Amino acid sequence: MNGESDIPRRHVYGRTKGKTLKPRQANLMETLFPRVSISLDEAVIEPKTLFGDVDEVWLEVGFGGGEHLAHQAETHPRVGIMGCEPFLNGVAKLVSEIHERDLANVRILNDDARFLLERLAPSSLARVFILYPDPWPKKRHNKRRFINEETLGFLASALRKGGELRFASDIPDYIAWTLAHLSRFNREKGETFRWTAERAEDWRRPYEGWPGTRYEAKAIREGRTPCYLAFERL
Numbered sequence: 001m002n003g004e005s006d007i008p009r010r011h012v013y014g015r016t017k018g019k020t021l022k023p024r025q026a027n028l029m030e031t032l033f034p035r036v037s038i039s040l041d042e043a044v045i046e047p048k049t050l051f052g053d054v055d056e057v058w059l060e061v062g063f064g065g066g067e068h069l070a071h072q073a074e075t076h077p078r079v080g081i082m083g084c085e086p087f088l089n090g091v092a093k094l095v096s097e098i099h100e101r102d103l104a105n106v107r108i109l110n111d112d113a114r115f116l117l118e119r120l121a122p123s124s125l126a127r128v129f130i131l132y133p134d135p136w137p138k139k140r141h142n143k144r145r146f147i148n149e150e151t152l153g154f155l156a157s158a159l160r161k162g163g164e165l166r167f168a169s170d171i172p173d174y175i176a177w178t179l180a181h182l183s184r185f186n187r188e189k190g191e192t193f194r195w196t197a198e199r200a201e202d203w204r205r206p207y208e209g210w211p212g213t214r215y216e217a218k219a220i221r222e223g224r225t226p227c228y229l230a231f232e233r234l
């Protein structure tokens with residue numbers, strides 16, 4: 001799945017397989033998935049070429065079961081939406097949704113989002129969603145977090161000027177981590193990401209048209225509070 005890349009394969013933490021797929025899902029993975037799957041064979045990917053006719057392209061990193069992605073695709077038919085998810089059962093769920101809702105504007109990478117991000121043509125994305133990424137709360141696991149200097153570099157390159165990075169989390173330490181990493185990135189590379197919040201309400205209130213995510217519902221049930229960050233690519 002890592003194409004012909006000579007970049008050493010990064011380690012994907014977390015599970016990539018769960019229960020055996022239901023026969024209907026397994027069938028769609030054989031028939032429909034190859035038609036919507038993103039190939040990593042090219043060294044540079046111009047995302048618009050993966051879709052028919054779209055105005056712009058968005059990316060969701062770690063879409064889980066794909067509930068948010070399918071909602072965005074259905075409500076924004078003129079936007080091409082790419083999703084990356086290494087967990088096969090989540091991919092199978094989204095593929096079922098594509099089938100049920102007849103979504104023509106979704107493309108999927110069943111792998112680590114970094115393999116796609118590093119190949120994206122500069123300024124080719126209008127929006128990126130990183131929603132409830134794995135928190136890796138133990139200090140010694142912090143470095144597994146998706147937000148780091150390397151991924152911020154990929155995001156800075158792939159997002160167009162005026163594009164938006166959305167990062168939601170229920171883990172205060174990961175929120176602080178993300179704000180600190182972005183601010184260090186700005187200091188070292190020049191102002192790149194502008195946190196758009198002006199008041200507390202802006203990070204406490206969900207994004208407009210927000211359908212929620214499965215992980216968010218669990219976090220709220222367990223008494224944690226979501227935080228919704230948004231950054232403009234300068």
Ligand SMILES: C[S@@+](CC[C@H](N)C(=O)[O-])C[C@H]1O[C@@H](n2cnc3c(N)ncnc32)[C@H](O)[C@@H]1O
Nearest residue numbers: 062063064084087112113131132134213214215
């Ligand atoms: C805590 S879950 C949240 C899922 C979903 N966004 C939600 O809010 O319900 C984090 C997801 O990120 C995925 N993930 C972890 N590392 C990833 C990576 N490097 N690239 C893409 N997805 C990744 C995991 O497989 C998992 O499904």
